[in-house]
Amino acid sequence: MTSGLSVENLAYRYGAxxxxxxxxxxxxxxxxxxxxxxxxxxxxxxFSLLTRLFTAPQGRISIAGHDMGRTPRAALARMGVxxxxxxxxxxxxxxxxxxxxxxxxxxxxxxxxxxxxxxxERMNMAERAHERVRDLNGGxxxxxxxxxxxxxxxxxxxxxxxxxxxxxAARQSITSHVHQLCADQxxxxxxxxxxxxxxxxxxxxxxxxxxQILQDGNVGELRGESALSDHFLNLTGARA
Amino acid sequence: xNAYLIALSAIVKREALRFLHQRERFIAALVRPLVWLLVxxxxxxxxxxxxIIPPYQTYITYETYIIPGLCGMILLFNGxxxxxxxxxDREMGSMRLLLTAPLPRGWLLFAKLCGSTAISILxxxxxxxxxxxxxIMPDSPWGYLAVLPALLISGLMxxxxxxxxxxxxxxxxxFAGVMNFVIFPMFFLSSALYxxxxxxxxxxxxxxICALNPFTHGVELIRFALYLKFEPIALIWVxxxxxxxxxxxxxxxxxxxxxxxxxx
Numbered sequence: 001m002t003s004g005l006s007v008e009n010l011a012y013r014y015g016a017x018x019x020x021x022x023x024x025x026x027x028x029x030x031x032x033x034x035x036x037x038x039x040x041x042x043x044x045x046x047f048s049l050l051t052r053l054f055t056a057p058q059g060r061i062s063i064a065g066h067d068m069g070r071t072p073r074a075a076l077a078r079m080g081v082x083x084x085x086x087x088x089x090x091x092x093x094x095x096x097x098x099x100x101x102x103x104x105x106x107x108x109x110x111x112x113x114x115x116x117x118x119x120x121e122r123m124n125m126a127e128r129a130h131e132r133v134r135d136l137n138g139g140x141x142x143x144x145x146x147x148x149x150x151x152x153x154x155x156x157x158x159x160x161x162x163x164x165x166x167x168x169a170a171r172q173s174i175t176s177h178v179h180q181l182c183a184d185q186x187x188x189x190x191x192x193x194x195x196x197x198x199x200x201x202x203x204x205x206x207x208x209x210x211x212q213i214l215q216d217g218n219v220g221e222l223r224g225e226s227a228l229s230d231h232f233l234n235l236t237g238a239r240a
Numbered sequence: 241x242n243a244y245l246i247a248l249s250a251i252v253k254r255e256a257l258r259f260l261h262q263r264e265r266f267i268a269a270l271v272r273p274l275v276w277l278l279v280x281x282x283x284x285x286x287x288x289x290x291x292i293i294p295p296y297q298t299y300i301t302y303e304t305y306i307i308p309g310l311c312g313m314i315l316l317f318n319g320x321x322x323x324x325x326x327x328x329d330r331e332m333g334s335m336r337l338l339l340t341a342p343l344p345r346g347w348l349l350f351a352k353l354c355g356s357t358a359i360s361i362l363x364x365x366x367x368x369x370x371x372x373x374x375x376i377m378p379d380s381p382w383g384y385l386a387v388l389p390a391l392l393i394s395g396l397m398x399x400x401x402x403x404x405x406x407x408x409x410x411x412x413x414x415f416a417g418v419m420n421f422v423i424f425p426m427f428f429l430s431s432a433l434y435x436x437x438x439x440x441x442x443x444x445x446x447x448x449i450c451a452l453n454p455f456t457h458g459v460e461l462i463r464f465a466l467y468l469k470f471e472p473i474a475l476i477w478v479x480x481x482x483x484x485x486x487x488x489x490x491x492x493x494x495x496x497x498x499x500x501x502x503x504x
Contacts, residue, residue: 092261104341
């Protein structure tokens with residue numbers, strides 16, 4: 001069992017349609033896992049299972065050594081999530097959004113304030129703490145969500161296409177920041193995307209296609225001489 | 241304070257903050273019963289003769305009669321509206337955030353229910369204050385205090401019903417239909433507008449349906465409490481209905497059922 005994220009033989013079906021077929025992969029502590037897959041590959045289903053929005057009849061998920069099936073609350077407590085669509089309250093301030101989340105994790109009062117300040121500082125958002133989320137641009141909203149997801153010091157951070165709708169500069173900044181968190185703090189990250197420029201050669205690639213893992217390993221080694229986007233298209237395009 | 245209470249107070253506070261940012265919702269929630277009270281009831285006053293029935297000890301005006309029903313109306317609409325916001329939240333994501341908190345799902349749903357009920361009760365008291373300004377009030381001012389637990393229990397029941405419905409509805413668009421099939425029958429097939437004996441005069445079957453409607457018992461609980469009386473049968477009905485609706489909601493939001501799922 002790893003101290004990062006481990007998925008074993010996960011399967012899920014919507015009626016007759018198989019969304020995930022025996023998915024297994026493992027990310028060690030401090031590893032940045034890039035979950036690549038075209039639309040409909042099963043990424044969202046995998047995220048829903050990882051965050052226990054629903055449970056799979058088959059397979060195992062372990063977060064920082066906690067089994068999601070047997071000890072879901074311990075597993076959820078060690079996990080931070082940035083969902084694809086924003087989950088911020090638009091009419092509340094950045095700080096109010098963070099306090100609400102902290103409370104959901106049992107953190108209140110001064111401790112919540114201290115952690116909020118530290119998380120916002122880390123994301124270069126300290127000066128926006130009292131702004132209403134509605135008044136922030138897309139990049140700052142995403143930073144707020146990442147700051148929020150890190151508030152309770154999770155061991156594993158899941159991000160479901162976190163850069164959708166952002167401009168190139170914001171995308172680049174957020175991508176490099178999260179890579180930095182892995183390196184500096186030993187955070188395990190699973191980053192779902194279909195944008196290959198967000199993935200570094202040192203990352204761990206989990207390539208999902210039609211509900212199955214096509215490739216699982218080091219990006220640089222797997223792509224060889226070809227660009228990652230070509231490698232991705234070759235594998236998924238040929239099998240589409 | 242332990243993690244359960246910290247989460248509960250944060251969820252209630254969030255509901256309150258959201259409510260403060262939606263003043264139009266507050267006004268709309270107030271206008272609806274006031275129109276019934278000041279327009280509908282005034283018109284019906286002459287048409288409907290009411291005999292002396294418990295908890296009243298004297299002849300009362302029709303406006304006085306429908307006050308508890310309109311309190312129930314606020315709780316009913318609000319309960320449904322907050323569950324509508326749950327369907328919206330679920331589609332937009334903030335419900336996902338709530339459900340990934342490391343606490344039992346039943347507790348998170350209960351906390352959400354407490355938040356929406358607190359807002360409902362605030363609206364009911366505002367309505368009662370306006371009615372008071374129009375000289376429509378219970379016999380004793382203590383009635384305003386005695387009605388609080390009745391409002392709380394009835395509010396929880398209707399909120400739990402909304403929660404259960406929200407778990408069974410997959411899309412926002414389906415919700416409008418359910419509103420029509422739930423709110424209106426529940427309101428009209430109850431003792432909110434007419435006493436059950438009056439209903440029996442036109443149809444014993446309708447009276448029986450009204451007597452089975454949990455909303456009727458919520459309204460009666462409020463009516464008796466406002467007049468410093470206790471209605472044990474209504475209380476049992478409301479508590480039992482709350483337990484059933486809450487059970488349904490917890491079942492509906494069970495992750496193994498996968499109702500919050502989206503294809504992808």
